[in-house]
Amino acid sequence: MTGIETFLAGVDLLADLTPEQLAELSGLAEERSFEPDERVLEMDKPADVFHVLRSGRIAIEVEAPGRGPLIIETVGSGDVLGVSWLLPPYRWTFTARALEPTRTVAIDAAAVRTMAERDPAFGYRLYQRFAVVIHQRLVSARVRALDLYDGDS
């Protein structure tokens, strides 16, 4: 196993891939590192990779007119960054920036989509796993939209 393959094998998101699928996925991945404040993803730019964080933390930002950039979510070690690559038009919805020295495994999104087309069992499993991530973030966004802390006394 390569270092990337060993790391990906321990990531919850990819826990039930077969050894062959994991090896193929690892072949589509490379290690990247980011300095604090360095941009990792940029809104509207092609969603050509997704990241799994090895260490550090990344902020997902949105530009709010008159308020400057706001951080709406942070992701940390073991988390996945980027879901826009799953659906057309394959462009990032938000900008992401490293908050501290951060290492990720970046995976070629277009190649993963091709792999999923070719191997539907892999594709189904992967989309199921990403559905969990999307569901968690949807719940988080909905609950925070309730502005719960504003009314507590």
Add this chain to the structure above:
Amino acid sequence: MYEVVSVADEAADTVTLSLDPLDRTIDPPAPGQFCMLWAFGVGEAPISLAGRDRSRLVHTIRGVGPVTRALVASRPGTPIGVRGPFGRGWELDEARDRDIVIVAGGLGVAPVRPLVLDLLADSGPDRRRTVLLGAKRPDQLLYRAELERWRTAPGLVVETTVDVAPAGWRGNVGLVTQLLDRVELHGERTTAFVCGPEIMMRFVALDLRRRGVAPESILVSLERNMHCAIGHCGHCQLGPAIVCTDGPVLDWATIEPLLAVPGL
């Protein structure tokens, strides 16, 4: 009768008052209990204990109504009427030999502060102690002046998160349950203390149940419309439970079916 001896600003509308007795002292409140604080000429409000030091009481108050706004406007020397302590507090002693996770959000951080202070002073058994705190924005996190001491205390893992933050914030952003997902937790030997808005507590409890924590080991502090504080008026009734006397701390096994009843 008590008197305000210090006022610490926590957020734009929130202060922590330290109160010393002017004449008689009340019985020492336990963590999780509450007192009725009387702003003279305005009225009375139930306020959880946020700390105590011998006869001194510490209460953190957000100004959301006439009484709490009057209390927030107190200055050193302001007299405050105090009744209490009332209710059933946190059962920390029963949890000392277990892993402990404290999850609180918004003003719900105030009632768990005595627990955290207790754990800071406790060099007890080698058990996992985790404190997860949430707020709307970074400037609304309570006890910011103390957080660094909490974070660096041996044996205590303290994480904070906010709903949204301006660029430049280096902390976590997200729901407090997302912090919970990231911590190592052994459900079968964990007792959880949870306080915050009811919806937040429900999601936290669901998460804890999913991680194997028994419903009897999830203790939540409920907030209801308490008036008399002695179980007579019924304002705070929640089904068969009178929150001011049976609670405010109740276990999830007791409270979950009641919270599921619409309109209760």
